[in-house]
Amino acid sequence: MTIWFNIAEGIEEVVSAIAANLDAFDDNFSPEVRLADPRFGDYQANGVLGFAKRNRQNPRALAEKLIEALRNSNSLDENLIEMSVAGPGFINFKLNKEFLFQWLQSYATKEDYSKAAASRYSGKKIVTDYSSPNSAKQMHVGHLRSPVIGEAIKRMLSYFGAEVIGDNHIGDWGTAFGKLILAIKRKNFDLKAKHDDPLTELESLYKWGNQATDEDPKALEEARNELVKLQNGEEQNVAYWEAINHISNLGFHKIYARLGIEFDYELGESFYRDKVQRVYDELEETGVGEKSEGAWVVFFPDHKRFKKQPFLYRKSDGASNYASTDLATVLYRLEAFNAGEIIYVTDDRQRDHFEQLFLTVEKWFTAKGYKIPKLKHVYFGTILGKDRKPVKSRSGNPILLNDLLNEAVERSLKIVEEKSPDLRDEEKQEIAETVGVAAVRYADLMQNRSSDYVFSWEKLLSLDGNTAPYLLYAIARIKSIFRKIELAVDADLKEASSLETEAEIGLARKLTEFPFALEQALSDLRPHQLCIYLYELAGAYSTFYNADKVNVKYIPVRNRRLMICQRTLLILETGLNLLGIKTLEKM
RNA sequence: GCACCUCUAGCUCAAUUGGAUAGAGCACCUGACUACGGAUCAGGAGGUUGGGGGUUCGACUCCCUCGGGGUGUGCCA
Numbered sequence: 001m002t003i004w005f006n007i008a009e010g011i012e013e014v015v016s017a018i019a020a021n022l023d024a025f026d027d028n029f030s031p032e033v034r035l036a037d038p039r040f041g042d043y044q045a046n047g048v049l050g051f052a053k054r055n056r057q058n059p060r061a062l063a064e065k066l067i068e069a070l071r072n073s074n075s076l077d078e079n080l081i082e083m084s085v086a087g088p089g090f091i092n093f094k095l096n097k098e099f100l101f102q103w104l105q106s107y108a109t110k111e112d113y114s115k116a117a118a119s120r121y122s123g124k125k126i127v128t129d130y131s132s133p134n135s136a137k138q139m140h141v142g143h144l145r146s147p148v149i150g151e152a153i154k155r156m157l158s159y160f161g162a163e164v165i166g167d168n169h170i171g172d173w174g175t176a177f178g179k180l181i182l183a184i185k186r187k188n189f190d191l192k193a194k195h196d197d198p199l200t201e202l203e204s205l206y207k208w209g210n211q212a213t214d215e216d217p218k219a220l221e222e223a224r225n226e227l228v229k230l231q232n233g234e235e236q237n238v239a240y241w242e243a244i245n246h247i248s249n250l251g252f253h254k255i256y257a258r259l260g261i262e263f264d265y266e267l268g269e270s271f272y273r274d275k276v277q278r279v280y281d282e283l284e285e286t287g288v289g290e291k292s293e294g295a296w297v298v299f300f301p302d303h304k305r306f307k308k309q310p311f312l313y314r315k316s317d318g319a320s321n322y323a324s325t326d327l328a329t330v331l332y333r334l335e336a337f338n339a340g341e342i343i344y345v346t347d348d349r350q351r352d353h354f355e356q357l358f359l360t361v362e363k364w365f366t367a368k369g370y371k372i373p374k375l376k377h378v379y380f381g382t383i384l385g386k387d388r389k390p391v392k393s394r395s396g397n398p399i400l401l402n403d404l405l406n407e408a409v410e411r412s413l414k415i416v417e418e419k420s421p422d423l424r425d426e427e428k429q430e431i432a433e434t435v436g437v438a439a440v441r442y443a444d445l446m447q448n449r450s451s452d453y454v455f456s457w458e459k460l461l462s463l464d465g466n467t468a469p470y471l472l473y474a475i476a477r478i479k480s481i482f483r484k485i486e487l488a489v490d491a492d493l494k495e496a497s498s499l500e501t502e503a504e505i506g507l508a509r510k511l512t513e514f515p516f517a518l519e520q521a522l523s524d525l526r527p528h529q530l531c532i533y534l535y536e537l538a539g540a541y542s543t544f545y546n547a548d549k550v551n552v553k554y555i556p557v558r559n560r561r562l563m564i565c566q567r568t569l570l571i572l573e574t575g576l577n578l579l580g581i582k583t584l585e586k587m
Numbered sequence: 588g589c590a591c592c593u594c595u596a597g598c599u600c601a602a603u604u605g606g607a608u609a610g611a612g613c614a615c616c617u618g619a620c621u622a623c624g625g626a627u628c629a630g631g632a633g634g635u636u637g638g639g640g641g642u643u644c645g646a647c648u649c650c651c652u653c654g655g656g657g658u659g660u661g662c663c664a
Binding site for chain 2: 008032034035036037039040044046049050052053059086087088089090132134171174175176269292293294295297304305308309310311312314315316317319321322346348349350351352353381382384415416418419420435446447448450451452454456458459462463464465466467469470472473474476477480481484485516517520524528529532535536539542543545546547549550551552586587
């Protein structure tokens with residue numbers, strides 16, 4: 001019998017194949033194999049219930065029929081997997097310890113894992129669009145989720161074998177620059193002079209410009225003119241614009257470096273400024289776009305909302321907006337990258353925009369006969385304060401990302417000094433940096449992305465319970481055991497006896513669930529599913545660690561426990577790496 | 588106004604997408620071997636899943652309705 005990497009999927013296939021040969025079932029039957037409550041088994045097939053209902057049959061009898069056919073076929077070795085019918089028609093599968101042991105031996109190395117996983121999405125080409133901050137503004141807590149979630153999704157897709165491009169679609173073009181240039185000119189700000197904190201100064205210039213244009217229609221007119229001059233390539237404004245972006249990008253990349261966020265491309269909105277004309281032309285030529293109230297828009301007569309609320313892709317003054325550049329971006333990603341799929345990671349306030357964008361692309365590409373990439377909006381909840389309003393610090397400004405990370409690292413350092421006073425100062429500092437940054441990232445990732453995000457220092461900086469340090473600690477203890485025994489963590493362990501204790505079996509069972517958890521996280525693009533799994537795994541390890549001593553004298557027992565430690569380490573490190581979180585030797 | 592999202596233990600969140608007795612962390616209480624790192628583990632207490640109705644073998648999940656909170660809604664991104 002095959003020892004499948006993803007067990008649920010393996011059972012699913014076997015059951016499907018058997019059902020296909022039974023008269024009682026037809027093509028509409030799907031076994032729906034899921035993880036089961038441990039009281040009943042390891043996996044359960046729920047599909048018989050739904051199928052019986054749809055066809056007005058007795059589910060229990062149908063399940064009996066299916067299980068009998070399964071037994072007769074010998075496709076599942078009953079010495080490895082026990083099966084039974086329960087309740088109204090569930091089919092339960094119980095893996096015995098010999099199966100678990102064989103699984104652990106079949107998938108032993110990093111290469112075994114990545115090879116098994118990479119078959120899933122191989123051949124797919126996917127662009128992930130994440131972070132995408134606006135120039136001339138500092139990143140604050142509101143900018144945390146997109147890069148953190150986006151990086152995790154990119155890495156998971158890549159692990160599954162897809163060819164993934166990470167693109168940072170920086171907001172470096174648009175009306176903000178008119179206001180900024182206005183402010184620079186009126187305040188005589190010297191972009192080339194030395195400034196202590198240039199990005200902060202740019203941000204306050206922008207605020208000044210924004211206020212001025214709000215209060216004074218003449219200033220607004222002037223800002224528009226500056227923008228038009230920039231868009232027409234006027235030399236001085238282009239020079240301002242370049243300097244502004246240079247300063248911004250330096251600031252952004254300091255944060256990315258700290259968080260370990262990596263992009264393949266950073267094609268900002270400005271990159272598409274000479275590509276929007278084609279969008280205008282093609283939308284007009286195909287009749288997808290129309291002129292309305294002076295602007296160019298797309299209506300969707302069949303849509304309950306967008307028949308009245310159009311997608312505005314060219315302003316009445318002829319200028320582009322972010323809809324224009326987003327449209328041009330989709331086309332570029334199709335033609336330059338041959339993207340089969342594009343994933344946007346932004347907050348949920350942009351849901352309407354992306355829905356309209358996707359609908360427009362569909363109409364437009366259909367009319368032109370272009371291949372339509374799969375378009376997905378991976379949205380996340382907004383960051384709120386305790387008052388349910390967008391989060392602010394005491395001064396009224398949002399908390400800066402850099403300050404948040406500094407605080408996290410500081411708190412971690414205190415704990416390191418308390419728990420591990422013997423380490424060198426340098427080492428403590430490095431550990432604190434890793435732990436602090438990991439805690440913040442994990443706190444963000446462990447929460448279902450689509451719910452709103454209530455910011456609290458306490459939550460993002462927590463170091464107890466379901467947090468990154470808990471996972472890192474499990475890793476540090478495993479490594480410590482191997483150091484003590486003076487054995488490499490990937491040493492080939494012969495003479496391992498088969499699993500025996502409750503804690504060993506519990507941990508082994510959890511280990512085999514990794515592919516299922518990963519699949520689940522990826523099917524919905526929800527990294528928190530992986531977090532939940534890793535936390536449960538670390539929990540099962542801690543239970544095991546406290547219950548069964550690893551370094552015992554009797555080698556067959558010691559080796560089987562070491563083997564479980566190795567697999568736990570492998571999965572924890574792989575999983576955290578997929579989430580974009582660095583791991584440690586000691587802490 | 589219209590549309591969408593949301594409401595689960597004191598707090599912060601899960602719940603395998605309609606499955607079996609709704610689970611974790613924090614906080615609180617009780618315990619743990621001088622055995623490999625106690626940033627740990629074992630246990631306890633804590634629930635009318637916002638209210639009401641419906642669909643069915645089965646509902647936190649789907650439908651209706653009422654209420655609380657939030658977001659979006661033609662020239663910001």
